Amino acid sequence: MNVSIEPSVRITARGLTRRFGDFTAVDAISFDVAQGEIFGFLGANGAGKTTAIRMLTGLLTPTAGEASVAGFDVYTETDRIKRNIGYMSQRFSLYEDLTVRENIAFYGGIYGLSGTAISDRSAALLDRLGLGHVGGHRIGSLPLGWKQKLAFSVAVLHDPRIVFLDEPTGGVDPITRRQFWDLIYDAADAGVTVFVTTHYMDEAEYCDRVSVMVDGRIEAIGTPAELKDRWGGASMDEVFVLLARGAA
């Protein structure tokens, strides 16, 4: 297993495949994501996105193919992958019954940060989000938009090189959704590689590059402008529907 890659390439997949019995959920996908890039991983429900993300985050062993994440192998170095990535999804984020500060301390502890590092970063994080006044509030009492911004900040608390965001903005109001993308840009500007899924096709346009997965395969990959050009769509929404409908 020797995928030779540029140091600036943060995620590499070559023929990455996962089968469940007779069913091929992910069918030989290949792509690279560079450091600091915002990569949109699009696909219809059931296209295989979640299975692919589980392999890339070290939670599921591939059936075939090669992949490395942050320079670590998805077969043999899953523990090191987990330590070097951040992860957040719409469903799994923070503990509702813990306060904001308790959540930060809890995740900081899991990621192995020291007590002083946690309290320093906690203060800086709350300051940056303008949420210092709710540090002692239970997460459950906060609006969804605040929770999602906090969840993102907690996911990058340990300075991971890559962050995986699985539908991070589902159901969030339109202003907060855009503020969330400011956080994503901040992280990318600081060199963090962002791997993001979304059902909002306007958000696909905010990515540096996107891939569209259909029935386990990557049917298209490129910048949003390239894809619109190639498939003759006015928007990523049109391109997506064109590609995904072609599958049926």
Add this chain to the structure above:
Amino acid sequence: MVAIENIHKTFGLTTALSGVRFEVAEGELFGLIGPDGAGKTTLFRILVTLLVPDRGTATVDDLDVVRDVRALRRRLGYMPGRFSLYPDLTVEENLTFFASVFGTTAAANYDWIRPIYEQLEPFRHRRAGALSGGMKQKLALSCALVHRPRVLVLDEPTTGVDAVSRAEFWENLAVMKDSGVTILVSTPYMDEARRCDRVALLQNGSILEVDRPAEIERRFERRLFGIRARGRRALLEALREHPQAHSVFRFGDSIHFAAAGADLRPELLGTYLEERGFHEADVALIEPGIEDVFMERMQRV
């Protein structure tokens, strides 16, 4: 067909709904548009008699949601936000079960549900839990329809669903609307507003607007510019520093700039950007969409 009058509902210290009022005419496809936490589910639960309002009244088909619970339920079809069918029963068994709850059979109502259900028939012996997301939704819609309700209440049927399945779901709703059912549907996706006859925009338990989507868009009173140019963050920040910037937001592959004054022209904005090093910016006056209006109203509250 549906009349909601000054509904208030609080849960402990949280105000879920404050003074919501609107009416829905027979045969209308009415959308309740708002983000999570706006109060959409609470309002729908009151309408389908699962929650009692603190204040205010609501009627469906002239029946009161508090007093006439039993009579009302027969006339309502309700699809909750969470998948609520029996995963261990097959497609056909789920349908039979929901029909029997209302004292009818799937066979007696087959013609009525056929436009939706026939898409599922090849899978009628499959367990509901093993269906794809889009198929589950079609089954949930079939089950909500099987007793021929006069009013359908659908709570976020398209949340978390991909763009293709969303489009199909709205096509199915259009079919049901043609057969005369009154439909209330909630969604956090602003772009789905255009599929409705009328919509209510809901935020923090209050109605921001109720009208036909085109009318709501027409009421956006600012000059709105769409800008395309190279430079992601820097472009956004440069535009926010413009003296006439009222609000500046990303919108897909462009930026929407709502002007504070009435005299700004595309050429002036183009020159402004040119002077700041953004060359060949494409600036045009554009028509606002529902999302522009929603954000404008949110900022005013």
